Amino acid sequence: MTCLSIVTEDRPATVAANPIFLLSQVDDRRGAKIAFEVFEKDVGILKTLIGKKCLYYINPPAKMFWGELTGLETCISIHPALALLRDSRTLQGIFTVFGDNDKPS
Secondary structure: OEEEEEEOOOOOOEEEEOOOOOOOOOOOOOOOOOEEEEEEEOOOOHHEEEEOOOEEEEEEEEOOEEEEEEEEEEEEEOOOOHHHHHOOEEEEEEEEEEEOOOOOO
16 A cells, blocks of 8 residues: 655645555656546545656655646556455556656656
């Protein structure tokens, strides 16, 4: 399980969704895709972030990256940790990464 937060200049990091379940490695290189699943009940403020470029912090593995949440769709879970919870409504999200230190324009 992983916690996803948003980092802003004017306040402490804000939890966006907790827990999320990573489907791919957290690759903070420009152009990488990060896929994850989240229970609908735990989606937090993620739906409001679709299409917005933000500085995100994922812990674990304690990585920060600039990215855009490019999608958040209902799915049938494929994450092994959710095998016994397949009847819970689950969403799959995908981030497009801009880099670890490069603020997007």
